[in-house]
Amino acid sequence: MEEIGIVAVGGYNEMGRNMTAVVVGDEIVILDMGIRLDRVQIHEDAEIDRMHSLELIEMGAIPDDTIMRDINGTVRAIVCTHGHLDHIGAIPKLAHRYNAPIISTPYTTALIRQQIEEEKKFKVNNPLVALKAGDSYEITDSITVEFISIPHSIIDSVIAVLHTPYGSVVYACDFKLDRAPTIGASPNFNALKKLGRKGVLAMITETTNSARSGKTPSETIAKEMLRDVLLGTEESHVGMIVTTFASHIARLNAIIEIAEEMGRVPVFMGRSMEKYLMAAHELGFINLPKNVEIYGQRKDVDKALKKIMTEGKEKYLPVVTGHQGEPGSILVRIANGETPFQVESGDRMIFSANIIPSPMTRANRYALETKLKMRGARIYDDVHVSGHAYREDHWELLRMVQPNHVIPAHGDLAMHSAYIEMAEDAGYVLGETVHLLRNGEVLFIEP
Ligand SMILES: [Zn+2]
Numbered sequence: 385m386e387e388i389g390i391v392a393v394g395g396y397n398e399m400g401r402n403m404t405a406v407v408v409g410d411e412i413v414i415l416d417m418g419i420r421l422d423r424v425q426i427h428e429d430a431e432i433d434r435m436h437s438l439e440l441i442e443m444g445a446i447p448d449d450t451i452m453r454d455i456n457g458t459v460r461a462i463v464c465t466h467g468h469l470d471h472i473g474a475i476p477k478l479a480h481r482y483n484a485p486i487i488s489t490p491y492t493t494a495l496i497r498q499q500i501e502e503e504k505k506f507k508v509n510n511p512l513v514a515l516k517a518g519d520s521y522e523i524t525d526s527i528t529v530e531f532i533s534i535p536h537s538i539i540d541s542v543i544a545v546l547h548t549p550y551g552s553v554v555y556a557c558d559f560k561l562d563r564a565p566t567i568g569a570s571p572n573f574n575a576l577k578k579l580g581r582k583g584v585l586a587m588i589t590e591t592t593n594s595a596r597s598g599k600t601p602s603e604t605i606a607k608e609m610l611r612d613v614l615l616g617t618e619e620s621h622v623g624m625i626v627t628t629f630a631s632h633i634a635r636l637n638a639i640i641e642i643a644e645e646m647g648r649v650p651v652f653m654g655r656s657m658e659k660y661l662m663a664a665h666e667l668g669f670i671n672l673p674k675n676v677e678i679y680g681q682r683k684d685v686d687k688a689l690k691k692i693m694t695e696g697k698e699k700y701l702p703v704v705t706g707h708q709g710e711p712g713s714i715l716v717r718i719a720n721g722e723t724p725f726q727v728e729s730g731d732r733m734i735f736s737a738n739i740i741p742s743p744m745t746r747a748n749r750y751a752l753e754t755k756l757k758m759r760g761a762r763i764y765d766d767v768h769v770s771g772h773a774y775r776e777d778h779w780e781l782l783r784m785v786q787p788n789h790v791i792p793a794h795g796d797l798a799m800h801s802a803y804i805e806m807a808e809d810a811g812y813v814l815g816e817t818v819h820l821l822r823n824g825e826v827l828f829i830e831p
Contacts, residue, residue: 386550387830388551388585388586388829389407389455389827390791390821390828391451391455391825391826392823392824392825392826393448393452395447395794396793396800396822396823397797398795398796399420399592400418400422400423401418401474402557404416405452405455405459407455408548410458411458411460413459413523413529415465418446419432419440420444422740424443433476433504434505436505437477446474446477448824449478461484461529462486462510463488463529463544464486464488464492465555465558466492466540466558467492468538475508480508485510485512486512489531490516491663491664493513494666516531518532518572518575519531520547528546529547530544531544532544533571534559534560534571535561535603536559536560537558537632537635537770538631538632539633543556551831553586554579554586556589558772559773559781560770563602564602565603566634567634567669573784576784577784580786583788585831586788586790587787589782589792590772590795591794591799592772592794592799593773594799595802596774597775599774599776600772600777602769603634606736607641609769610626610639610767611642613764614626615645621698622697623732624701624702625704625734626704627733627737628736628737630705631660633660633664633669636660639701639703646701649675649676650703653685654705654713655680686723693726704718707735707737708745709745710748721759727760731761732761735763735764736767737768738768738770775806778803779809779810782806782807788829790812790819791819791827792821
């Protein structure tokens with residue numbers, strides 16, 4: 385049969401646990417294998433390494449790949465576009481069921497390797513293939529994957545393109561069209577336009593921010609916002625603590641640069657901070673200056689916080705986990721008075737992050753901020769720009785790539801609806817050329 389099947393395994397009804405399978409004849413390529421963070425109340429330091437996959441599937445935390453039993457064909461590769469947990473977090477639980485290599489960029493590969501090493505329940509022996517952005521890899525005689533560099537809120541992210549005898553399938557999850565990223569390459573518009581000229585059968589795209597009008601501000605803006613908050617003050621001697629995503633290397637690097645301008649020593653704390661930063665440093669994505677301090681273990685963190693108290697808060701810029709109020713994170717422990725760090729009246733807490741809009745997160749954040757305020761802290765919220773394309777960026781990508789069919793993924797129904805309305809503006813027709821898929825559904829497309 386000369387058609388391509390798109391199997392919506394996970395991430396089509398929700399944010400998180402992304403997994404799509406593309407069926408080409410009797411061969412299958414899996415795109416992403418993610419975990420849904422809020423379902424296990426996971427944060428970047430969480431441990432689920434002893435849980436069984438079926439248990440996690442039942443919780444709705446990882447994709448229900450049992451539906452793959454009903455799909456004819458053999459899985460030839462697992463391709464991951466970037467290192468966020470909602471794209472790679474289910475690999476330790478699911479990848480061993482497939483006799484296929486895992487293909488991802490070097491930084492993503494390093495994070496996948498760590499994930500596999502931390503797993504206690506399953507043995508994952510799939511070969512790991514590190515493919516650089518801009519390069520291609522022949523999966524089988526008939527399927528080649530191409531990586532096109534694209535900015536996102538984690539370094540070394542790509543749009544993956546599957547070239548098949550029936551046409552190309554573009555997988556754009558996740559991306560922003562940032563022309564001034566602070567680390568890494570701008571979007572490879574030439575490669576994207578070339579795809580559009582040659583013809584694309586289908587594009588599967590994230591929809592996270594498709595309801596937000598306009599275009600996503602560049603990461604350069606976030607860096608300037610941070611600089612303004614940290615340096616633009618008449619109270620430059622007070623205690624300041626920054627909290628942000630441990631995986632957001634560009635943001636962490638901006639903090640290092642601004643700390644230098646402030647004459648403070650950046651001190652990164654938390655196991656996830658250590659993990660993501662060291663991998664980025666080892667692969668040469670960032671250069672850590674000699675004075676940077678990094679502490680992963682809790683006892684080292686507490687020792688460092690004690691040192692900051694005795695030597696003077698004005699000498700250091702602690703960067704900690706806990707921006708979503710995750711229980712057990714360092715900022716929550718500080719707010720609870722469980723560390724040697726004493727919050728004093730006028731100390732500043734800088735949240736370089738948005739609030740993830742789930743009721744649980746909102747409650748955690750509310751509790752955290754209230755406790756910090758009761759100790760006298762001043763709150764600087766949302767010193768942040770998104771890593772996800774807004775509506776007009778989606779419009780541009782859609783018109784650049786010009787796929788025959790477009791499939792919203794990686795989002796809930798409201799996000800997909802906003803995307804579909806935008807696609808209709810661009811001439812696509814719901815049910816004919818723009819397709820709404822729910823988890824567990826399969827779409828067949830003829831070239
Ligand atoms: Zn992402």
